[in-house]
Amino acid sequence: MAKAIFYHAGCPVCVSAAKDILNLIPENEVEVIHLGADKSKVKDAESAGVKSVPALVLSNGNVLHINFGASIEDLK
């Protein structure tokens, strides 16, 4: 099974949500990408439909926007 991808940007909302989500989802089923630290992935995230972070892109292509930390526009 393809992994889910958790995109975040190091903001407090992101870090808190990341901790919670990673407690719930088995670690081997999710990849964590820090868009603040790896700007080259912002485009991938946007293509996947991510509008804001933190967000979880599932292996079925669905995007779960979790709370609101920062707009993807602000990460470019």
Next chain:
Amino acid sequence: MAKAIFYHAGCPVCVSAAKDILNLIPENEVEVIHLGADKSKVKDAESAGVKSVPALVLSNGNVLHINFGASIEDLK
């Protein structure tokens, strides 16, 4: 460990998110409550900090608002 509670209201956004979340979280760790079908729980959800559904209230008290289906105000 206390269970997480997934609140939803049967809306399309809710049902889609519910399916995705329940695929990710082991079934025995989450309780699903349909606020449209069980209005008496709306107050509990609101007290827990739920502003909109779908939302996941974690055993640590954190609330993850996932996408946006309906405001809690509209469920009263």
